[in-house]
Amino acid sequence: MEQDFIKALPVLRTLIEAGHQAYFVGGAVRDSYMKRTIGDVDIATDAAPDQVERLFKRTVDVGKEHGTIIVLWEDDTYEVTTFRTESAYEDYRRPSEVHFITSLEEDLKRRDLTINAMAMTADGQVLDYFGGKKDIDQQLIRTVGKPEDRFQEDALRMLRAVRFMSQLGFTLSKETEEAIIKEKTLLSHVSVERKTIEFEKLLLGKASREAIQMLVHTGLYKELPGFYHKRENLLTASEFPFSFLTSREELWAALLIDLQIELKDAMLFLKAWKLPGKVMKEAAHIADTFGQSLDAMSMYKAGEKALLSAVKISMLRQTKQLNGERLKEVREAYQSLPIKSLKDLAITGRDLLALRNQPAGKWVSEELQRIEQAVVTGKLSNQKKHIEEWLKTCDQP
Ligand code: ATP
């Protein structure tokens, strides 16, 4: 048993000693069987949420009505979810009602994919009612039960299937693929926020190429914000090695570039994905920087972070790999700029007012900008004395 499970064992034991059933479930069991790095260790139990809360000193209620309590144990947190079935699916979204039950097998049956529907006991035995192990061995993504039914219950599962394809490098089972083609338009009923989470994970997966091509092949892409008319661009984008990118800002900037979304439309596109304002602004800024030459002024305007992101994206588009040497050169070129921002300038607006002996006005910022440009491009050294002399040779504002 992996260290991640061993650390979580006391939580399982506490539940079991109180007379309940408790198992590790979901992604961690899948990753352990695949010998992949384990993400979050999730626990399922027949104890009701109130009972879970009473058994542990430190808990957080994150959705009791859905059965989930977070248990804090030493330095870790675990989601402990009561066995449940889901009923009354409305509008192809998540269920409006859940029922707590006592059967592990029933709980596993409501899960999306066979590879995600295995459980592990406290002594490391894997319980696999739906052929998850076999599907992992054959590298197949397959739904638990009939795919049409499962996609009609919750249409997000179609996008999740393609997301796992990307992360694990698996293929879709034939029935799963056909059901996605058939049911794809149901994805329109799913909230953007849920789509965004899955889509970002899909892009970062090691098989993003095949996954993006599958989105196109099945037609699922038409239900993603801003993609409807972007079929050809998506196919181009599928060649981009997104997994080299390290931030959401870079990810969305690369997408803006590959989809050839013009700067004026960028914010609207990013808004449609409901990204945080900060991510949107930075992504658009990186995409804007991308198209520019690397002269002193454009490096200065970009700032170090966006500059490096833009260079990274450009490199990946050209060679599909990162050149650390080249990135270092760009960083050094940026570092050697005489100033990094207006506040590094040896002269201030107040100095200008005194020097010119004129009332404040728009001219102050205009003059500062002229000085800024001259200093950044190396025409003028950033010393107060020099700047003052330079100003004397310029026209009075
Ligand atoms: P990751 O490592 O990316 O977190 P994961 O398998 O843990 O992968 P989650 O999205 O965290 O995936 O979901 C946890 C588990 O909950 C899944 O393994 C699956 O069993 C179940 N699950 C999640 N979303 C759905 C869904 N829409 N329908 C059915 N089951 C789901």
Ligand code: MG
């Ligand atoms: Mg998870």
